[in-house]
Amino acid sequence: MTTAPEFVSGTNCLPPGRYAMHPADFERRFVTGEEFADSVTRSQIWAEWNEHLTFLHTVTGNKISRAWISGSFVSAKTDPKDIDVTYFIESSDYEALDEDERTIIQNLIDVKWCLQKRLRIDPYLIPARGSMKYWELERQDLFSPAARESFLLTGLYDEVWGRVKGQEDGLSIRRGYVEVLL
Numbered sequence: 001m002t003t004a005p006e007f008v009s010g011t012n013c014l015p016p017g018r019y020a021m022h023p024a025d026f027e028r029r030f031v032t033g034e035e036f037a038d039s040v041t042r043s044q045i046w047a048e049w050n051e052h053l054t055f056l057h058t059v060t061g062n063k064i065s066r067a068w069i070s071g072s073f074v075s076a077k078t079d080p081k082d083i084d085v086t087y088f089i090e091s092s093d094y095e096a097l098d099e100d101e102r103t104i105i106q107n108l109i110d111v112k113w114c115l116q117k118r119l120r121i122d123p124y125l126i127p128a129r130g131s132m133k134y135w136e137l138e139r140q141d142l143f144s145p146a147a148r149e150s151f152l153l154t155g156l157y158d159e160v161w162g163r164v165k166g167q168e169d170g171l172s173i174r175r176g177y178v179e180v181l182l
Contacts, residue, residue: 004029004074004178011164012076014176018068026180030074041079048119049083052108056087059104063093070161070177082120086157091146094127126153
């Protein structure tokens, strides 16, 4: 398992890339780590995120497999205001949920709902084709509407989470983010 490297001076963000971590390692690095000893918000937001994840696991039957976490929570900022997260669920597991369960999930991934519940979470969800071995598929399967949407959303969030707000010399500044394996 990789660990997140040191922050890049100048941006105070992780170097570009995706860094896989287990939840306990993530917590040690970004919540209880020595450099965040003076943080007022990190442990509170982490507790809120764990509560949010528990809600999602309850509704999906523990089918959320991983989460990409980005933004100020994975930067050197002492007191981030929220946590930006994209959850992944296998598309077949998502499709197996009933209408009520999907409605609950849509509420859980609505930032306005989170704000009303006083959760400092900016959540997204991707029904992914994670088990798809794209090199073994026929073209019609690979480019089916469900696979296309999964790949488009995964690429979109990879691009969004890999950028910093603002520019340097007219170019977007790149940063890294963390994939928490659940």
